[in-house]
Amino acid sequence: MQNNSKVPEKIGILIPQFPGQTHIFFWREILELQNLGVNVTLFSTRMPPAGLISHSWSDTAMRRTNYLVDMSVINAALALLRFPWSVLKEDLRREPREFLKDILLSLPAARRLARACKKEGITHVHAHSARRAATIAALAKVIWGVDYSLTLHGPMSDYGPGQGFKWRHARFGTVITRKLRGELREALGGDVPDQLYLQPMGVDTDELARNAPYQPPEAGEPLKLFSCGRLNMVKGHQDLMDAVKLLRDRGIDARLEIAGQDDDGGAGYYAVLAQKIKDLNLEDHVTLLGAIGADMVHQKLLDAHIFVLASWHEPLGVAYMEAMSCAVPTVGTDAGGVPELIEHGVNGILVAPKAPEILADTIENLATDGEKLKALSAAGRDTIVHGFSSHKGAETLIEGLKA
Structure with missing residues (x-):
């Protein structure tokens, strides 16, 4: 996709194991994007365990979400045929074997993501994770040309190997704190996208408000x-x-x-x-x-x-x-x-x-x-x-x- 001043008519948001118990801020952000006129399609790796599905909006979110984990042998075989050896050669040489495993596990989902984007006319996907969701998005980019961005939500050590590959091919990146942004730049150097935004997680301040002033505990009260x-x-x-x-x-x-x-x-x-x-x-x-x-x-x-x-x-x-x-x-x-x-x-x-x-x-x-x-x-x-x-x-x- 060519860079210009127009937001794509349709974008995808890729969130791992969505909707999880801590995912309320993702949902709020999605609703805000829609309020701003953005057509959002939801993707996720897999459904969360039943015990974590507690939100009033969980059923709505799951009905809207395209889950990418696919155990089909045919899909896996067709994805493996497109393995990007030339692009990954240097990364595979430098990274631990865990990175190759991550690539192999992500390829079928990347193929499904790319096919869904083509069918729905989605030209950009934002991966709200620097772990497997980012690997899936990066593979969809280097093999099938799907434009993507990603967010770092925590220390890089939490998100596995292959970070250079995940960030190098992204159109832009976002990071939730200044501290993490500095650590990312120090660790990856030239692999970090030119555009790297500070994007703190947010809440709905209209919904999360009081209808009466706060009152401290009174004497003798628990x-x-x-x-x-x-x-x-x-x-x-x-x-x-x-x-x-x-x-x-x-x-x-x-x-x-x-x-x-x-x-x-x-x-x-x-x-x-x-x-x-x-x-x-x-x-x-x-x-x-x-x-x-x-x-x-x-x-x-x-x-x-x-x-x-x-x-x-x-x-x-x-x-x-x-x-x-x-x-x-x-x-x-x-x-x-x-x-x-x-x-x-x-x-x-x-x-x-x-x-x-x-x-x-x-x-x-x-x-x-x-x-x-x-x-x-x-x-x-x-x-x-x-x-x-x-x-x-x-x-x-x-x-x-x-x-």
Whole structure:
């Protein structure tokens, strides 16, 4: 496709295992693109496990999504016949064997993507991942000529080998934080596209709002804490539970609810956290809500006195954005890209990761400082409205398509 100032009439958005429990910001961005007049066709690698499908819009999204995983022997054979040896020769020589495996697994899906784009008149695909979705898009480009772009949502180490190949052939790229953008340029040098945009993940600030002012906890009232995030060790939920135990041992009636599920639909880290609740004798005070829909997340945020997510590492953090958009005083960790969102003491509070005692001290101090909580509430909301709306994310993609 020739670069010009006109956005393609039809574009594809490729999201791995869509719709997942953390994919609400993708859906918001898609709706914003449509509001801006862009015709969006959804693609994904495969459907998510049933335990992760919790959103009110999940069924609609799945009906709209073209799933690319194809076990057909014929499709795989025809794709393999187009293996781009000349293009991949140097990458295959430099990269570990895992890269070749990724290419072979991605080829059938790339063929299906290219055929769907040709049939639907789609001239550009944006891969919202730098892992296999990006490999699929890059193969569709070098073999079948489908124009594409991609987004880096986290540290490059999370997205496997072959990054040079994935980024080198892209028309443009987007990155969610300045920190990650610098790391990408340092690691890949000339393989990075000339156009590389900062595209923070965003939220619907009109939907994620309050209908009444935030109110701090009153004397004698239970302290209502809420957390939301995938159930995984790196999200630090276990540290937050330890902090709640410390608070209760100090005589503070802290109550914690955690929304989210593990990647196995409840058969993985959920059980570890459930056992920890029992070990700490917190059955009546800490609740695992599992995967819940956006409407219930919104209500839980409105009910909370403080939002806390104690991640060991967080590229940026949509859960923080949702809480701040709802004007909930927010406590996060000084890790990854979170400081690009939360300015300590101004629009939220940052603590060191893996430090339950410091976390407990921070929550205790906030719980007795109503004026500070109100100030954080207002400043957090203002930060998201002006810098992290889903509308801005959609406009960034359009800017890239016009360049």
